[in-house]
Amino acid sequence: MQVTPKVVRLDLQYNAEQTHQYLRETLYLGPYPQEDIEHFAKRLLTLVALYEAHPIMASSPGHKGPDFYLYDQHQHYQLWCELSLPNEKQLVSACRRSEQVLLICDDSEFKKAESLIRGQTNADIISLSADVIQQFQQMIRPNMHLAVWREHNCLTITDGAQALDLTTGHFYH
DSSP states (O other): OBOOOSOEEEEEEEEETTTTEEEEEEEEEOOOTTOBHHHHHHHHHHHHHHTTTOTTOEEOOSSSSOSEEEEOTTSOEEEEEESSOOOHHHHHHHHHHEEEEEEEEEGGGHHHHHHHHTTOTTEEEEEEOHHHHHHHHHHOOTTOEEEEEEETTEEEEEOSSOEEEEEOGGGOO
């Protein structure tokens, strides 16, 4: 299913109890050409969940690079984040080129991802349940407004009508 909204307004409001931070930023994001709604939802959830630790992540719409990445001042990847499972050759290349590689998968892909990263010391898996992805997809609307609050290891995302809780402790390494 293709994503229908052209723009998503993402108001991030963090009240991070553990780090004593309050972050607030408005981002305007849109789906990539040919991006389906599940991938777009995973992309938004990942951006929101990693925002406090990596607020300046960049994204790449093409298939040649990671979905999200963070460079250092020498254009070396510090973080390489994939929302779809790569093949073994692509994973090995990403692990060589980056300090940390994160594979974001749903529960049905977890065992395959676990097998894929075996032996890679700088790769990790973040699993999102199919229910969370489905609930978040239902929240996506044209020009939607999201408010995000972090308390302990829980991220609460709301669009004003619905709320979604996401356990996020494993997003930080």
